[in-house]
Every structure is written in structure tokens, then in C-alpha cells.
Amino acid sequence: MSDQNAKELIAEAEKWEGIQGRIADIADVLNSPSYQTVSTESWRDEHAEQTIQWLHNARSLLILAMHHPKEKPELDWFDRGNTSGNRWLTKISKALVEWLDDTHGIKAQALPYQVEKGGVYLKDAACLAGLGVIGKNNLLIHPEWGPHVRLRSVLIQDYLPPSRPLENFNPCSRCAMPCRKACPENALAQGRFHRPSCMLQLESDRTNKIERNKDDAEGSPHLVTAWCRRCEFACPVGTY
Numbered sequence: 001m002s003d004q005n006a007k008e009l010i011a012e013a014e015k016w017e018g019i020q021g022r023i024a025d026i027a028d029v030l031n032s033p034s035y036q037t038v039s040t041e042s043w044r045d046e047h048a049e050q051t052i053q054w055l056h057n058a059r060s061l062l063i064l065a066m067h068h069p070k071e072k073p074e075l076d077w078f079d080r081g082n083t084s085g086n087r088w089l090t091k092i093s094k095a096l097v098e099w100l101d102d103t104h105g106i107k108a109q110a111l112p113y114q115v116e117k118g119g120v121y122l123k124d125a126a127c128l129a130g131l132g133v134i135g136k137n138n139l140l141i142h143p144e145w146g147p148h149v150r151l152r153s154v155l156i157q158d159y160l161p162p163s164r165p166l167e168n169f170n171p172c173s174r175c176a177m178p179c180r181k182a183c184p185e186n187a188l189a190q191g192r193f194h195r196p197s198c199m200l201q202l203e204s205d206r207t208n209k210i211e212r213n214k215d216d217a218e219g220s221p222h223l224v225t226a227w228c229r230r231c232e233f234a235c236p237v238g239t240y
């Protein structure tokens with residue numbers, strides 16, 4: 001697949017409002033820091049029955065970043081096993097898979113969000129593809145949208161020339177890092193992300209669901225989980 005085709009694919013992805021797309025080389029993604037940190041082999045086996053099979057000989061990934069503005073918190077609300085932001089990204093991914101086949105005869109596969117189901121570590125992939133950098137809040141910081149993005153990937157059988165990582169974008173270097181103080185469980189207080197502390201807060205969010213402005217069919221208040229986003233909102237990038 002040529003440079004021109006890769007450009008066309010990115011342009012097709014970006015026809016969707018609030019979406020930016022970039023390409024990563026699968027080999028680079030599977031070699032990225034998250035894969036070095038977590039041994040995926042053992043728990044791939046544990047979750048074997050729910051993991052999808054990847055297209056044979058896939059070489060590239062299209063990484064999608066969806067702007068998740070503060071005014072649309074409902075994109076992240078967990079309801080009936082999913083969020084509307086996730087559903088939207090699935091719809092876009094599937095439309096792009098169809099477009100690649102129809103327009104270029106190229107096979108592609110929309111990957112799930114969860115790594116144990118066959119997804120990839122999306123922040124690493126997005127960083128390699130030049131959609132942003134990893135900030136001190138342990139989130140991908142997009143130059144325009146800040147950490148207010150949600151990510152997804154599409155596996156592509158052909159080789160597409162990868163996009164380049166960002167250069168000269170170091171948003172945390174002169175920042176007072178308010179994210180470190182924002183976490184109610186101090187998951188960032190030691191200077192690096194402490195996952196068990198973050199999990200405590202998210203567990204509490206799961207227990208303390210909020211009422212959505214809509215009753216369900218039986219007239220009962222509709223409850224959803226609104227995950228904590230304090231480390232995200234503390235970041236000054238993307239707030240203008």
C-alpha cells in the first residue's frame with residue numbers, strides 16, 4: 001500500500017467529526033514499553049476463549065483518537081456493559097474496515113478495546129503513531145485536545161508507511177503538574193502511576209453510580225457509572 005493510500009485512509013477516518021487517525025507499525029507496538037512491562041503471554045492463555053484471532057500477517061494499525069470534551073461526560077458513562085464513546089468508536093472502526101475493502105481490496109479488522117480480548121495497548125500505539133505523548137498523569141496528551149481523547153485501533157493486513165512520533169512536544173516539562181495532586185487516592189503522588197490506588201477510586205465509582213437524566217422503560221431512575229477523570233481534568237493542555 002502506498003503513501004497515497006495511507007493518506008487517503010487517514011483522510012477517510014478524519015471525515016468523522018472529532019476523530020484523528022494515524023498509522024503505527026505492529027512490530028513497533030508489540031515491542032513498546034507496556035508490552036515490556038506486562039507479560040501478555042500468560043494472561044493471553046488465561047483469556048484464550050474470549051480473545052479474537054488477528055488477521056494473518058497483519059502489518060499495520062490505524063490508531064483512532066476521539067476528542068472527548070468536558071461538555072460530553074456521557075461519552076464515558078458505563079452503562080449496560082459499555083460506554084457510548086466506545087460504541088461510537090466501534091461504529092467508526094467497522095465503517096473504515098468496510099471502506100478499506102471496498103475501495104482498496106485490503107482486509108482489515110476492528111480490534112476490541114480490551115487487551116485481553118485481542119486489543120492492543122492503545123496509549124503506546126497512539127504515542128508511536130504521533131497522536132500525542134505520554135504525560136505525567138500517565139495519559140496520552142494530544143497537542144490540541146490534551147488528555148481528553150479516547151483511543152481505538154484497526155488492524156490492517158497490508159503494510160502502510162507508519163506516521164511519525166511527535167517531536168518537540170513536551171507539555172509536562174514546564175508544568176507544575178497539578179495532576180499529581182488531583183487524585184483522591186494519590187495514585188500519582190510518588191511521581192509514577194500506582195495502579196492499585198487508581199483501582200480503589202474506580203471501584204468506588206462503580207459502587208456509587210450516578211443518576212442519568214432519563215428514566216428507564218419501567219420509570220425507574222437510570223443509573224450509570226461515571227469513572228473518575230480528575231487526573232485528566234487537572235491537565236492544563238487542551239482546556240482552551
Ligand code: B12
Pocket residue numbers: 032033034037038076113114115119120121122123124125127128134137138139140141146147148149150151152193195198199202227228229231232
Ligand atoms: C486496564 C486499563 C485501566 C486500568 C489500569 C490502568 C493502567 N494504566 O494500568 C484502570 C481501570 C485503573 C484504568 C484507569 C484509567 N483509565 Co484506563 N485503560 C486501561 C486499558 C484497557 C489498558 C491499559 C493498560 O493496562 N496499560 C498497561 C500498563 C502497564 O501501562 P500503563 O500504566 O498505561 O503505562 C505504560 C505507558 O505509560 C507506557 N509509556 C510510558 N512512556 C512511554 C513513552 C513511549 C514513547 C511509549 C510508546 C509508551 C510509553 O509505558 C508504561 C508501561 O511501562 C486502556 C485501553 C487499552 N486497550 O490500552 C485504557 C485507557 C488507557 N484508559 C483510559 C482512561 C481515560 C482511564 C481513566 C482516566 C479512567 C476513565 N475515566 O476512563 C483512568 C486513568 C488512570 C491513569 N492516569 O493512568 C484511556 C486513556 C486515554 C488517554 N488520553 O490516555 C484508555 C486508552 C481507554 C480509552 N477509553 O481510550 N484504566
